[in-house]
Amino acid sequence: QLVEFGGALVQTGDSLRLSCVGSGVQFDVDALAWFRQSPGKEREFVAGINWRGTPTYGDAVKGRFTVSKDEAKATMYLVMSSLKPEDTAMYLCAAHTIPWSVVSVYPADYDEWGRGTQVTVGS
Numbered sequence: 001q002l003v004e005f006g007g008a009l010v011q012t013g014d015s016l017r018l019s020c021v022g023s024g025v026q027f028d029v030d031a032l033a034w035f036r037q038s039p040g041k042e043r044e045f046v047a048g049i050n051w052r053g054t055p056t057y058g059d060a061v062k063g064r065f066t067v068s069k070d071e072a073k074a075t076m077y078l079v080m081s082s083l084k085p086e087d088t089a090m091y092l093c094a095a096h097t098i099p100w101s102v103v104s105v106y107p108a109d110y111d112e113w114g115r116g117t118q119v120t121v122g123s
Contacts (some may be wrong), residue, residue: 001025002093007117014083018117020076020093025112027071029099034078035107036068036089037116045097046091047078048103056103083121091117 002025006018018034025032033048047067048056055067061080069076076093094110104110 002095002112002114004087004091004114006118006119007091007119009120009122010083011122012084014121015079015081016083016119018078018080018091018093018119020078020114022074022076022095022112025095025097026099027069027074027076031096031098031101031103031110032076032096033096033103033110034091034092035094036087036119039091041089043092043107043121044089045105045107048105049076050103051100054103056105058105067102083119085121085123088119088121090118091097092116 001023029051034041034046037043045058050068062081066079093114095112096110
């Protein structure tokens, strides 16, 4: 089970930190990721982190977002900076519970999902 926290209404240029807390997910060996989805749009890969702690970012957020994890707390974080209105979406965390998997940009490769937390960026 994965549960996201931290979504909020913020203004352009603000920063925000999201958290994803897991149970039954092995944060030390599973591939973890953040996706986002807006109404009428496909689910979009935001960032991921593999079992080694190596991050991967989607092109839309490179240089602005940072993904990390705390294995002892079974928590993944997404620090979002320089937020833009186009970052407005439901943010979901996901896990691919096959040990030592690579981070994938495709939602179908993940078998555990949270329900999401809403981020709204005002102009």
